[in-house]
Amino acid sequence: MQLVELDDDPAAPFPPVQRALREPDGLLAWGGDLSPQRLVNAYRHGCFPWFEPGQPILWWSPDPRLLLASERFHVSRSFARFLRRSDWTVTINTAFARVIDQCANIARDGQRGTWIVPAMCQAYTRLHQLGHAHSVEVWSAQAELVGGIYGVGIGRMFFGESMFSRRSNGSKVALIALCRHLHRHGMPLIDCQMETDHLLSLGAVVQDRAGFLARSRQLSAADVDGEPWLPSCTPVPVQALLA
Numbered sequence: 001m002q003l004v005e006l007d008d009d010p011a012a013p014f015p016p017v018q019r020a021l022r023e024p025d026g027l028l029a030w031g032g033d034l035s036p037q038r039l040v041n042a043y044r045h046g047c048f049p050w051f052e053p054g055q056p057i058l059w060w061s062p063d064p065r066l067l068l069a070s071e072r073f074h075v076s077r078s079f080a081r082f083l084r085r086s087d088w089t090v091t092i093n094t095a096f097a098r099v100i101d102q103c104a105n106i107a108r109d110g111q112r113g114t115w116i117v118p119a120m121c122q123a124y125t126r127l128h129q130l131g132h133a134h135s136v137e138v139w140s141a142q143a144e145l146v147g148g149i150y151g152v153g154i155g156r157m158f159f160g161e162s163m164f165s166r167r168s169n170g171s172k173v174a175l176i177a178l179c180r181h182l183h184r185h186g187m188p189l190i191d192c193q194m195e196t197d198h199l200l201s202l203g204a205v206v207q208d209r210a211g212f213l214a215r216s217r218q219l220s221a222a223d224v225d226g227e228p229w230l231p232s233c234t235p236v237p238v239q240a241l242l243a
Contacts, residue, residue, distance in 0.1 A: 005031045026060040032057055039132075040132060048061075067205055075242070088138055088141070088173060089235030092231065092232045094135075098148075100162075127152065133153075135150040149175055153229060156220070158182055181228065182228075185224055
């Protein structure tokens with residue numbers, strides 16, 4: 001099957017995700033741009049960009065998909081003990097640029113370089129400025145950014161993109177904070193994109209692409225409760241995440 005090249009029009013529809021390749025899994029199309037309109041269109045369609053330096057923009061819709069229910073985050077005894085004893089705090093949408101920069105540049109086991117190239121950083125920062133992309137920040141008592149996560153919120157659906165840790169449990173705290181926040185605002189589901197043992201251990205489940213798309217499209221079109229993405233003015237102690 002020939003890979004589809006996207007039209008120059010950012011509003012042009014994506015090809016049916018059923019046309020995505022099996023190897024590499026989920027590769028659907030190439031080209032286009034990273035304009036806000038194109039990115040929002042992609043997420044509504046069930047796909048996302050992922051490409052390395054020197055490659056064209058590649059668009060993916062893997063099958064199956066990894067999903068995490070915002071009310072189903074698994075808190076182990078050791079993690080609960082860590083939260084009770086920690087002096088860390090969390091905020092929302094107060095340092096998006098720093099979070100995506102850390103995600104792009106932090107060293108990861110088994111990886112050389114990053115897929116969050118400068119063009120991706122610029123595109124998602126623009127999405128954030130327009131109210132579509134959001135971050136959760138984790139701060140030490142010394143005001144050091146020790147963890148974070150960012151992604152895209154459309155309606156009642158959240159599409160996770162990347163997270164980082166500067167200290168042990170930093171990304172896990174960011175993820176549980178995101179889950180608690182989403183659940184509080186009637187947003188039941190996080191798209192985690194690709195299956196990992198770490199996310200499975202935290203409560204994520206594998207779903208076939210057709211089932212994911214049915215749920216995602218329904219939630220993306222639904223109204224969200226209140227104004228969940230206003231920047232948080234007061235840092236929240238991580239102990240509150242156990243409530």
